[in-house]
Amino acid sequence: MKISLNWLKDYVRFGIPAERLAHALTMAGLEVKKISAVDGDTVFELEITPNRPDCLNMLGIARETAAVLNKRWKEPIVRGLKYPSKKCTIDVLDKKGCPRYIATLIEDVQIAEAPRAIQRRLTALGTRLINNVVDITNFCLIETGQPLHAFDYDKLAGGKIVVRRAKEGERIITLDEVERPLDPSILVIADAEKPVAIAGVMGGKETEVEGNTKNILLESAYFDPVLIRRASRKLGLSSDSSYRFERGVDYDTVKTGMDRAVSLILDCAQGRVVRRSDVAAAFRRTRPAVPLSVERINAFLGADESASRYKQILKRLGFSVAMAAGGVLKLKAPPFRADIRQDVDVIEEIARISGYDRLPSSLPLIQAAPIQADAKREFRRTISDLVVAQGFYEVVTYAMINPESLVRSRQADLEGIKVRNPLSQDQAVLRPSLLPSLLSAAAFNINRDQKNLKLFEIGKIYLPLGEQDVLGLVIMGQHGRDWRRQENSETDFYDIKGAVEHLLSRGGLKDVQFERSDYAWFEKGQGACVSVEGSSVGMLGKVEEGVLANWDIKQKNVYFAQLDLERIWSHCALKQSYRPVCEYPAVIRDVSLAVKRDIDFQQVKEIAFRLGEEILSSVQFREEYLGEKIPSGCRGMVFSLIYQSSERTLREDEVNALHGSIVQACIFELGAIQR
Template structure:
């Protein structure tokens, strides 16, 4: 949104300059992108008065002009403009001036005759007038510019000494898409009144209008229209052209320029139709028909769809509603009767149409954010008044004001206690009401602690009490809201499951893994590549209605295929050492519901060397194996403070896992996930030529397990005792179960136990293995003696021998 300093000051009498205006708007939450002086290249251009014009002796199309620039003697200037004549006032660029485009003016000889400057056309000064050709140098009319004096700075005479201010609006602030909206914010900040143009909404009831309007689509919330007869199309006066040029709009003619001016003023887009080119004197607000086309004002033929809202006459479409008019009803030099439209269309309808047509305009920019439906008649009245004053004509009696879609904003209760609680302030109700009234948000006092407010229609973003509280914070100034450190109790809070996602990612990263983030929509062929059974729930993929491509046609039911695609990409780019993980949602189609069932999962793939780049040769070439997965799982569970899950061999491994190399992570009989080696058949389907391991967990089920609370344990006062134990057991006995039995039998004296050796081979009969444990004992109250430890140690041995048919291995 662009405006100028002088334009703003027409509506609010602030005395500070553009930098202070930008600072205040910024503190009000309106980001100012640019503050730029307008037409800085005109400093060396003044008003010149042509005293005489003679023919150039050496060129048929050039003239020798004597020009008064207010100096002691006239300047001699060579000019090629066909419209130069004695007595005219025109811009004179003096030697040393630098015009737009870095065009430097200097004294020179042209065809043998000296020239001390240049008489300028509007385009050479950056004051282009769009479709209206000037036909030569700029002719300054004393009637339009009273008090023209030779030598006066041109920027001063033309009122060009101004500053452009550009504001980057957020989508929730359409009220600031007009200069009046920005002025309202500035007035509220400065405590000054807002001065709006004096117009009265037109009386549209009573007389029957000489045209008809039929609204056939609910996307049109309001539609106001009025007919003006007998206008004379001509270039706009300079003040209007200057305003439009300053904000980057191209002047067209007096009628079109007025609609653009009012749009920039009120933030209300408008459109003018050549009434004589509307078939049947009818306006229909309808949706497009299948296969319908129309040519817009930019000369492009547009293919329309039935979802698009149009303005049509009795025969054809004449405008894309809220975006751009059609060439068949364009206002031109021959237009006499003008039908003026001021409407409000639903924001999402205009947004969807603009996106589909790839057509962004100043009008769609405003409608997409939400236009005030109550502004339509005021803007119509303002435009009618300006058109009649600039183009003549007479407003025909009667008009149309369709307002079936206008809904009053909801009544909101604003509580003083809630304001002060959220902002940490000590405001009183009178101060709150005064600040809100400064931006035209008025309330009725319910009691000493609350206001009842119906938000103004131009503030479509105010829907809740907290929205009003945000307005109070903006208006009193964010820099004036006190800061205070929050009260934090010195205790360990219970952590919510949702807060553990960053923790999971941090643990995985600390273990040397890299996070992957993949699309949730994947290739439907993934289920076949993974070898999933026909009854597997992961085949219940939800298809997308409008997929980006065939390879992204369904919602994912597992994270593994995406990671395998990542692995293939890395391996193909000579990065075979992989530790990739992804934490994200999977989606399962449910026949009984329109929405899929969602589940949060954690998946990872591993491959290549365990310690790539290690300087130790014996360590650098070792590859990752199942023990790496086991260790990673243990660290993950320990970091999340989840105890109880155990790894057990999978009795029925999934089809994508290598049989005999797959393990389930179980807890109390329920499965939390699995890990293992990927089947070579699956790797081949994904185009991977090296061995990979995988991990796939339900993070939501894992986080649902109760977390152990950390507790402080004082440092031990008495020494520990370490006894070793080696036991011969059958090969199929899991070492983890042996650890569990040792911990149970050791009781409170057992402090720590770990496996330090597993041996198979010489002196060990086939089918058996030797498992050696280091057991640490400690008593918190006294020093242990050998007899006490021996009793507990013997109990552990007896339990292991009985439970696992073990045999104590002597040293």
């Protein structure tokens, strides 16, 4: 909200420069966002928090300024008004929506320009000038915070006001010349026939006060904040009036605001008051009495001040304060402070006016934390460290994606949770997979000539069952660049597999299996399901060419993996224990076999371990060989069998015997040829 300092000086006198006033108001909770000089005046732009509707006007700011600076303030003088006893025809059908409605009929007004003094005030704050009557209603709104509306009385059908809900199908053209559809959730001001204003939001074009207007009906009302807020949101229309009604205007100002406007109109636009009505439901805002002990205030603030100091602060704010026995203050907030409901509200007032900066500061005693640290978070941290140590860069991507990006990634079958109110299609669904996010991050980099990528994200995916923490990895291009070597090898399947194997084994997981599996987004035969102790924990593979093309990625070798961290966590061996390092020498025997293409290394390993008794400690793959010397339809494999015992040194002959039988079994069972 904007305020003018010249205007403020009408109500409160202060000698300090604008900057110091701005600081004082800011430190009392009325933040001055901007100071600007306008035509011999200084304008403050204030941020008024939603709990302080009483400050959305000049008088409110004057009261606050007076309290902060410890000065007096004065209200404008309203000349004694004598209202006639004749009533307007007012029919309030929705009493809950409109607990108070005051109407004043003024006849024979002279529509002209408003007096210079009023014009200057309004222009300083950027309010558009219309004519004396409308300008006065705007002036009073800014001064008192009470929204007012003037109707051209002669244009009101039946000379009547009905406050009611709009009927289905009714429409109105508002002052901004937009036709708006109405419905029963919206409160309207109607004449005998049709809506003439959207209550609390904006008047109708048809009954607008214009140059030829003779008689005006002035409205001042209290509308239900929730109703006004909903209407304003529904219509996508907010105004200075709706802004104040939503936050709550003061029940008493409905009358004083009206009186101020009537007196100004009579002064500046002549006319005479011929009818007046004040339709008030039995609605009273009562301010609860809040008992508060000085001891409590001091304990809460960590301060040590006297009752009289607190009493003095509260009096400055317009509280009625009485001292009761035992250091208890009996308090009542002023009527315009609807936000003061309980003791902490009063304590805040004391703190605010004392100045937060002047209150003491201390360090809390933090007792030994009874809550365990979140172990899953620490586990994610460990995983993240393991992945970073492998040279991956962490990315942070949006949890919401465009459903079209799932189609592009051939994951349209995955069910994501839809967002009901996205700003655009780009946020229409919560991602059910990290693949689109990581491909999008990769594509962004590739477009900027960064082609050697190792990216990961530890984030959430959202499935119908709920949100899940997952790890996503993507690798492409060449890595481990070394100028000493001529060529760097291009990423392949075994890079992504190695990355996953490494972190699962460092995570302490046993019985990890990779099984060939088909996924729509992986190349056929190049996707694998990762399982731990027989249950699936994720997948990895080579991203299918069509998918890459959909993402405009020209590189061919792009590998992706996604692991479910919750499931990995459930298999994770939390307790690590030391395993003695073997003291006896190992015997290493290399084997070179040619096997049919459909024989996996896993089968070789199974045979070796089946026969290997206690002394085969591991099988290490050395090389895959596809040269000319290998019969067609076959491939060469070189691997080492490592024999070792933790109890003794192995004898040459026992190793030879066992090794021979393993090789024989491979030849016999797998149809392998020894090379």
